[in-house]
Amino acid sequence: MVLLKDKPEYVDLDVDFKPLPKHGHLSEKTPEFVAAEPAIAAAYDQLWALPDFVALRQAAGDADAPMPPGGPDRYREVTTELLQFPARDGHMIELKIYKSPNVFQGATLVYRMHGGGHVVGGHEIDGAENIYAATNPNIVVASVAYRLAPEFPFPTPGNDCYDGLLWCKKNAKTLGINPEKIIVAGSSAGANLAAALAIMARDDGITGIIAQVLHFPSLCHPKFFPREKYEFGSYIQNAFNCVLDILRNEAFLDAYNPNANPDHRHSPLLAASHANLPPALIQCAGVDIYRDDAFAYAEALEAEGVEVEIYGYKGVPHCFPAVIMTHPSTPVFYERYNAFLKKYATSSGKGK
Numbered sequence: 001m002v003l004l005k006d007k008p009e010y011v012d013l014d015v016d017f018k019p020l021p022k023h024g025h026l027s028e029k030t031p032e033f034v035a036a037e038p039a040i041a042a043a044y045d046q047l048w049a050l051p052d053f054v055a056l057r058q059a060a061g062d063a064d065a066p067m068p069p070g071g072p073d074r075y076r077e078v079t080t081e082l083l084q085f086p087a088r089d090g091h092m093i094e095l096k097i098y099k100s101p102n103v104f105q106g107a108t109l110v111y112r113m114h115g116g117g118h119v120v121g122g123h124e125i126d127g128a129e130n131i132y133a134a135t136n137p138n139i140v141v142a143s144v145a146y147r148l149a150p151e152f153p154f155p156t157p158g159n160d161c162y163d164g165l166l167w168c169k170k171n172a173k174t175l176g177i178n179p180e181k182i183i184v185a186g187s188s189a190g191a192n193l194a195a196a197l198a199i200m201a202r203d204d205g206i207t208g209i210i211a212q213v214l215h216f217p218s219l220c221h222p223k224f225f226p227r228e229k230y231e232f233g234s235y236i237q238n239a240f241n242c243v244l245d246i247l248r249n250e251a252f253l254d255a256y257n258p259n260a261n262p263d264h265r266h267s268p269l270l271a272a273s274h275a276n277l278p279p280a281l282i283q284c285a286g287v288d289i290y291r292d293d294a295f296a297y298a299e300a301l302e303a304e305g306v307e308v309e310i311y312g313y314k315g316v317p318h319c320f321p322a323v324i325m326t327h328p329s330t331p332v333f334y335e336r337y338n339a340f341l342k343k344y345a346t347s348s349g350k351g352k
Contacts, residue, residue: 002048002056005246010222011235011246022348023295023312026286027237030315032327033287040323041242046171048248050102054254055122056187065127068325070336074127077101078134085167087160091147095164096123097175098134098141104251106348108181108210109172110134110341111165112143115188115216115319117252118157119149128188128322129215129228132334133185138179138345142168146193150255154266157256161193162200169208177315178348180208183341184278188290191217193295195268198277211344213337215284216319219293220269221253224262230269230296235289245318246289274300279307281340283333288318311336 007013019027029037048055051346068073083095099107109131114121121142122128142201146160172179186194186282198212225232239246257266258289264271280301284294290314296312313320313329 002050002052002251003254004048004251008239008246008250008252010253011239013220013236013239013246015234018110018230019237022231023286023291024143024233024237026291026314029232030192031328032113032204032324033316033320036179036324037242040317044242053119055147060120060125062122062124065124065131066325067128067131068321068330068334070331071128072131072135074131078131078191078269082210085164087163093147093160094145095141096145098130098143099139099176100116100137102137103140103176104137104176104347104349105140105176107140107176108183108345108347109168109175109177110139110141110183110185110213110345111168112141113146113184113186113190113193113333114143115186115190116148117249118192119122119252120187126190126322129185129187129337130333131339136212136271136332136338136341138347139341140175142175144147150258153255154257156201158193158196158265161197165197165206167203169206181210181346182206182208182210183344184209186217187215190216190220192219192266192268194276195219197264199264199268199271202276209278211278211340213340214280214297215286215295215337216290217282217294218290219296219297220267221257223260224267224270225293225296227270231292231297234291234293234305238289238291238304241287241317242318245324246288249289269297269300273304276305277301277306278306279344280309280327282308282310283336284310284312285316285318285320287316288316290318309336311341
């Protein structure tokens with residue numbers, strides 16, 4: 001089985017902990033989650049019983065993501081194609097392009113980084129979000145299959161995403177996008193990469209990122225989390241939740257960044273400045289170790305004048321729209337996502 005620690009290294013679970021005043025109440029599980037929890041736990045336990053991350057990756061696969069009830073018909077409303085671009089070392093990286101058959105020219109690019117702890121996953125781990133976005137004719141989605149740890153640890157995954165962003169801007173005509181209208185987006189580890197990419201683009205003078213979507217984001221290595229400044233209770237409250245527990249998370253962290261030092265490229269919360277970053281949509285789950293990362297980052301952005309929409313969903317686990325598609329909060333999650341995209345996505349031309 002995938003080797004896990006006997007106890008967490010980066011969080012002390014033995015402290016005299018009580019739910020903290022701001023967000024602790026969000027860990028009270030909903031009845032729908034309680035009912036689904038045994039089946040979810042069994043499925044994840046089966047994956048983590050595999051011998052290593054390569055086996056886990058192969059078992060998870062990258063099959064087309066199912067749509068929640070009432071969601072779009074991905075095979076009628078969206079087309080897909082695969083492209084490749086060269087990373088800085090010449091390695092060819094895959095992009096999966098999602099768009100409406102009626103997409104407008106000069107559409108806004110939603111540049112998507114997938115989740116999976118920087119270790120597993122592919123385009124379709126967040127495929128439902130890609131489909132929802134691509135039904136908007138003002139949007140083209142490009143999902144980047146960055147290289148994965150532990151074979152390719154930090155900073156390679158982030159560098160691949162950065163290189164893909166530059167390639168998309170350079171090849172805007174081929175993609176049918178406006179290179180100055182880009183929304184970076186991701187869930188979980190993908191949100192970590194999206195937030196880091198927004199900071200790097202700002203610092204390097206890369207123009208065009210107009211918004212960021214951060215779902216269930218991991219935004220600071222817990223070893224370096226500024227506990228004196230922000231509430232840090234979710235790692236303890238939700239330490240052993242069935243979707244992503246604290247020991248499995250540390251296995252991801254150590255595979256991705258085995259000798260971690262403070263660095264905003266893996267911990268965007270640690271950036272020296274969060275000023276002049278694009279407006280953000282942040283959606284998080286109450287029964288998630290990353291919950292307080294999300295609220296801390298919203299505070300950091302707002303403190304420096306960045307517009308933020310943040311929503312915390314009570315009583316549900318990490319990435320719940322993909323895990324409990326029938327949960328009453330799932331359509332609300334997608335409605336807010338679509339509304340945010342609609343607010344920022346426009347095109348410069350008429351439909352084909």
